[in-house]
Amino acid sequence: MTKADIIESVYEKVGFSKKDSAEIVELVFDTVKETLERGDKIKISGFGNFQVRHKKARIGRNPQTGKEIEISARRVLTFRPSQVLKSALNNEQPAPSGAGEQGAAPSSSSGTETK
Numbered sequence: 001m002t003k004a005d006i007i008e009s010v011y012e013k014v015g016f017s018k019k020d021s022a023e024i025v026e027l028v029f030d031t032v033k034e035t036l037e038r039g040d041k042i043k044i045s046g047f048g049n050f051q052v053r054h055k056k057a058r059i060g061r062n063p064q065t066g067k068e069i070e071i072s073a074r075r076v077l078t079f080r081p082s083q084v085l086k087s088a089l090n091n092e093q094p095a096p097s098g099a100g101e102q103g104a105a106p107s108s109s110s111g112t113e114t115k
Helices: 003-014 018-037 083-089
Strands: 042-044 048-055 058-061 068-071 074-081
Touching (some): 003 018, 018 042, 018 048, 074 083
Antiparallel strands (some): 042 048
16 A cells, blocks of 8 residues: 555545645654654554664674674664554454453352252
């Protein structure tokens, strides 16, 4: 899916003009980008978390020559999907909030059943 596809989807589902839809999508992406550039975390409920991690410089190896090279320190973006998204991707039903808590089976007071 491309940014143009996202704009088209917003246009069709929300009913704004294509120009307004494009501005909204651009604004959302700009906000996400600026937030991550500052090093802040983004948490979208029901979707997942975006986080910038700092990696230290380290020694690596060129796989073709075997020569050691230094891999510079850098920041990397990580994404961790929420359980809701994982369940949707695997066609599973999300667990209800009270999962595992089922009511007790009815029992008679004498322990024997009468007919």
